[in-house]
Amino acid sequence: MARSPLPPVPTRLLDVEVADTARRAAPLAVLVPQQSGETDETGATGNTEDTGATEPSPHAGLLTELGVTGKAGEVQTVPGDSGPRWLVGVGGGTGRQYRSAGAAFIRAANAYAAAESEAGARPPRTVQVELPAAAGSEHYAEFALGALLGGYRYELSSADPEPAVRALRLVTGPGHQLPACADSVRRARELAAASAFARDLANTPANVKDPAWLAGMAERAAGDTSGLSVTVRDEEWLAAKGFGGLLAVGGGSASPPRLIELSYRPRGATRHLLLVGKGITFDTGGISIKPADGMHLMRTDMSGGAAVIAAMRAIAALRPGVRVTALVPAAENHVSGSAYRPGDVVRHYGGRTTEVANTDAEGRLVLADALAYGVRHFGPDALVDVATLTGAMKVSLGLRTGGLFASDDDLAERVRAAGERAGEQWWRMPLLEAHAEDVRGEIADVRQAPPGPAGITAALFLREFTGGLPWAHLDIAGPARSDKNYDEVVPGGTGFAARTLVELAESFA
Known part of the structure; x- marks a missing residue:
């Protein structure tokens, strides 16, 4: 063999x-x-x-x-x-x-x-x-x-x-x-296993790790963990339900997109937390192609999704008394004749439309679909998304601190405190209302890559799909990867955010 x-x-x-x-x-x-x-x-x-x-x-x-x-x-x-x-x-x-x-x-x-x-x-x-x-x-x-x-x-x-x-x-x-x-x-x-599993998923080469593989790993994790269930939605289901952002981003690849849905539902739970993780299994940038230098690292562009899958496995193992649902929109952002283009308009789940300006800002498009679906389908008490979203966060906060945006002060403090307990550092960033109007589209409801401070405008774009619920956006573009040892971190994918999500879920119990 x-x-x-x-x-x-x-x-x-x-x-x-x-x-x-x-x-x-x-x-x-x-x-x-x-x-x-x-x-x-x-x-x-x-x-x-x-x-x-x-x-x-x-x-x-x-x-x-x-x-x-x-x-x-x-x-x-x-x-x-x-x-x-x-x-x-x-x-x-x-x-x-x-x-x-x-x-x-x-x-x-x-x-x-x-x-x-x-x-x-x-x-x-x-x-x-x-x-x-x-x-x-x-x-x-x-x-x-x-x-x-x-x-x-x-x-x-x-x-x-x-x-x-x-x-x-x-x-x-x-x-x-x-x-x-x-x-x-x-x-x-259990916390260490969550970080390590997220590292495994992020480190796996993209010639193996396509959306179907990532979905299969989530199914395997659920099969090994009592109380955790997984449902995988394929491209036909996504098309029927109107996941235009996820289908557009994944349209240039021979490996079709998937929506991975994980559920932990303990008996008697009265609170419901929704987690959403970006699952771009490889990111060429699409038509707005990335420079060759560093593109090989884009196998880790699904680190947010990896953190969410790994956290769900640990949450089910630790059995806190809170319902937790997780969504990982998984796609490969590739270049081909069927790839989406700058200037396209996509229609998300729920009907909202987005003007595409840069196909390398794909993460927010897949997250928008998942957030809108999660809000409408599950009606959670709070939602948190995790993504390697913007290089701006690496410039702002360096490579060891995650950016935290939140529409709700209590949720922001819960995330910060959960990170402190987990040994992961977060810094709250402002959702500047002065830039909210920049997100408005000219021929569509919103535009994907508006001018202004990139990390903030990306968060403001995502807020449009949160239905007014308490929401936090965790940008882990900096700490998701490391090129050297420090503390318990080793080179490669770090598993950052997985432990924070576990601690956060327990805070709702």
Whole structure:
């Protein structure tokens, strides 16, 4: 049988367990707080907060001997065969610092496993970590999340993968609240799995990942998750229902578009949240074609849809008491004789019409259809869309912060707070009414790419299809991809927004 060119999806993550004692055979790491007087990358000094890292280290002499500062993410190998093999800094003990420490440690442990194998020795399959006595269950969760995602790999090499650690044992010590820590770590694993699954979907090459493939992955996720159902709508159904934006964008490709509908409906739920994710499986820009440089990265232009699918899988697994529906309009924006053109007018679901100015502003066209359908068909209490929508957000906020637009202050605060809990940063952007009139069309109801600040006018365009409901638009064009390691992020698709959506859904329960 021919070997698949793709790694298995979802990616297998570390096994993580919490125990009160260390095993003698497995190599041990000890987490150490930042030493007094040292400053971290933000300029803060160590040992200033009661955040799980403020107890004096029992390894103070060793820290001094090796020059260990305890800064978050610092990993020092300890010479000799007795005692811990690694000392790992957790800074002042914030959640981000614990995630950074977990990611840095697992990378160091994997490098050690590969080196041991290269030297002919048996690489360790399990490593263990002793946390500070002051660490609470939330610190165990953050460290586990960092380790689970910091060790993520997506590789298509013909070579055998390098040996890697398969299990992580977090040691509490006697008298610690082991059940609470174990519960927190189990939940962190679901959140990490959501980010990792979204990364898998975004990283998959576009010669494999067409709209039908993405829909198939959503169906597979639902098949593996109790309480989650999926319905896939094909191009004939879309044409019959009048999804003119999605059909126009997907019309230039030999791979027809799909609408992926996911549903989680717990018994007794009284609130209903609708999520919509942009699912452009490859974006050439269409007739308004993109420059060749960087076009290969457009396989990740469905990162919003990936975050939504992955979040739905985690939501169903965690079972909050809120109904959640998700829509992912999936299409491939290609160039051919059947591609849509600048100057076209498309009619969306529900009848509203849009003047097309730039076929590379395709995301808002497919989202408009899905938003209009979701509002009319489901009548949710609130709706949130997620998309790699505008390069303007990368200029405005850089590559690590998502843009947040909202018509409702309570919903905006829910998203921001959910991101803070999830370890994903959002910055609220203004919906400037001074530009609302720019969205109005000359020969159609609205125009797709009006003048003005691009991120804001794109959000104002989408607002036209939200039916006046509480709505938030999350532009993840910057943080959806990374070209380097930082904290728990690795190069490639980041899975950004998946964890925020899970936390947001739970806030409605």
